[in-house]
Amino acid sequence: MRILVTGGAGFIGSTFVRHILATYPTDEIVVLDKLTYAGNLANLPPLSTTPRLSFIKGDICDETIVEQAMSDCDTVVHFAAETHVDRSLLQARDFMRTNVQGTYVLLEVARRQQVRHFLHISTDEVYGNACSPDGVSRPSQETDTLLPLSPYAASKVGADTLAFSYWASYGLPVTITRCSNNYGPYQYPEKQLPLFILNALEDRPLPVYGHGEHSRDWIHVQDHVEALTLILHQPESRVIGQIFNIGAHEERSTLQNARVVLEILEKPESLLSFVEDRPGNVQRHAVDTSKIARQLGWRARIPFAVGLRQTIDWYHAHPTWINTIKEQRNEFLAAALQRGMQSRSVDGVAH
Incomplete structure (x- = not known):
């Protein structure tokens, strides 16, 4: 299998790349990544010593680059996306361009090149x-x-819906997956758990939206990519034109996550800081995974308690990776890391 992985230098994409290279010794991977703030070549195995891995820097909205990257690939795994809800509230145009226009370009090129499987990675x-x-x-x-x-x-x-329409209209062999919240090593620290971990490690307040009651299902990124790999190796009749939810049945509130991070790192609850809720914040994210369990026999295997401790250990052991990201001086990330500084502490008193 020769796989084009869009967004393969990001958090989930790079985990998928490392997993494929370690598990399937004959597969080849082409990574197409724009290397925006969340893309990082340090997330990938060294290109100079990994002959089955090649990298193309480029935008999925650029049809010429997409055609070059997809050439000779029989499979496309499409991770590339703008993904952070908070950023989308400020920069919606970027999300429409990358996530909609970019997906259209990929689907069109895949249709012309007659790829064997287009796996579209979505979200709950x-x-x-x-x-x-x-x-x-x-x-x-x-x-x-x-x-x-x-x-x-x-x-x-x-x-x-665009991806599904290309299956319905043109017969492009598309599968769509919708996963719950991912966590694990290499996640850009604007997202909830790595943000909590970094702030706790550095004794900064952990910003909790509203009263911290919003609930999410949390899945370790390794479980997610193993589900994707399983889908890729199924007979086409079982997965083409299908949508599969992927989740771990590990629902936890924001406040629970903040408290368990502080507990593991032996930090005081005075670091909890309640901040104004964001617009349109979903109260509960959870997915029913009975379809993928029934049809493909897949279930998540990493308990949240185990995966979180492993994730905290990874961030604690990789200060160079963290410092490299901080040196980029991304204004949005800097503001996220400082968000709880002037907000209400756990006792409800403004500071």
């Missing part, structure tokens, strides 16, 4: 709040109506 954000059609809270199912609550989620709905 497309469902909005996890609930039944009559409003009862329950894990989201693949057949649920898509009700995005942020520009990021809306852009992924556009990408999902």
Whole structure:
């Protein structure tokens, strides 16, 4: 298999690349990545000593570069996206361009080049709040109506429906996956868990939105990529034209996560800092994974308690990786790391 991995220098994409190279000795990978703030060549194995891995720096909206990258590839795994809800509230245009226009370009080139499998990586954000059609809270199912609550989620709905239409209209062999919140090594520290970990390590307040009651299902990134790999190695009749939810059934609130990070690192709860909730914040994200369990026999295997401790250990052991990111002086990340400094502490008193 020769696989084009878009966004392969990012958090989930690079985990997928490392997993494929370690597990399938005959597979070759071409990574196409723009190397925006979240893309990092340090996330990948060394290119000079990894002959089965090649890298092309480029934008998925650039059709010429996409054609070059996809040439001779029989499989596309499409991770590349703008992904952070908070950023989408400020820079929605970037999300529409990359997530919708970029996906269109990839699908068009894949159609012309007649790739064998196009695996489109999406998110449970497309469902909005996890609930039944009559409003009862329950894990989201693949057949649920898509009700995005942020520009990021809306852009992924556009990408999902576009990908599905290319299967329905042109017979492009598409599979769509929608995963719950990922965590693990190499995650850019604007996201919740690495942000909490870094702030706790450096004795900065941990910013908790609202009252910290928002609930998410958390899956270790290794479990996620193993599910994707399983899909790629299924008979086409079992996965083409299908949508699969991927999750770990590890629902936890923001406040629970902040407290367990402080507990593991033996830091005081006075570092908890409650900040104003963001617009359109989803109350509950959770996915029903019975379809992928029933049809493909997949289940997550890494308990959150184990995976979180491993993740904290990784960040603690990789200060160079963290410092390299900080040296980029990304204004959004700097503001995120400092968000809790002037907010309410755990006792509710402003500081």
